[in-house]
Amino acid sequence: MDMTSRMASHFTDAVQAFEDSRTALVDPLAQAVDLMFAALANNGKILACGNGGSAADAQHFIAELVGRFERERLPLAGIALNVDTSIMTAVGNDYGFDEIFERQVNALGQAGDVLVCISTSGNSANVLRAVGAAHERDMHIVALSGKDGGVLGELMTSNDVHLCVPHDRTMRIQEVHILLLHALCDGIDALLLGDSE
Template sequence: MDLIAKMTQHFDDSAEALYLSAQELTEPLAASVELLFATLTNNGKALACGNGGSAADAQHFIAELVGRFERDRLPLAGIALNTDTSILTAVGNDYGFDAVFERQVAALGQTGDILIAISTSGNSENVMRAIQVAHERDLVVIALTGKGGGKIGKMLRDTDIHLCVPHERTMRIQEVHMLMLHAMCDGIDALLLGDVE
């Protein structure tokens, strides 16, 4: 395979992953938008976490809420749990890296808030521990996973929302995760501005 064919294959594979995801995930994605809208307009907040590329996605999503997406609006409450290096290093040093998100959910999460838990494998221990504490504190979880959902898929409650990308390759899962996070932002804005019902 030459380099041009290899690059073309990436576009083809990404388009296929997006198509398959659209068939399976539009309904739970719409439910996520409705849940986020209800929470964020009733004094609740979104807490988001992930590792590596998923950490970047969590941070990006919260930036769109607090700042803006494509249209001016009031800021919406959100915290990316992977951005405070003092907390991450203090908790990681004192309790271990697996505790870096759970400690923050325990400190900041309140009934009525939402945890956005992002893990392409569905098996990130620190994200799973954050979900466990979120459940103990009566937060609803929106989990973005792939590869069949992993352990996270098995620990979610009926009241949680699972957005599991039907793909095994990490890069394709991350591409769909970013699209869904942008779609959530657009949906929230549309509801805020009365563009959709």
């Protein structure tokens, strides 16, 4: 395959990943918007976590909530659990890397809050432990994963929403995750600002 064809194949593959995700994820995406809006409307907050590219996505999502998405509105309560290097290195050093999100959920999470956890494989140990801590605190989970959902999918309850991208390549899963996060922001804003569209 020549380089031009190789580059073109990325677009073809991405379009298919987006189409498959639209079919599979529109309904749970709408459920996730409702879950997050309910938390925010009841003085709750959204916590988010992930590793690597998923950490960047978690931080990006929270920035859209606290700052703004496309329109002016009041800031929304959100915390990215992967941005405080002092907490992450202290907990990682003293307790282990697997506890860096769990301890923050235990410190900051309250009943009715939402934990957005992002893991392309669904098998990140520190994310899984954060889910366990969130469930113990009667929080809801919105999980973004891919492939077969991994262990993360098995941890979801009827009170949670699992947005599992139906694709096996990490890059495609991450690309769809960005779309899902932007769609969540748009949905929350639509409910906050009373859009009827």
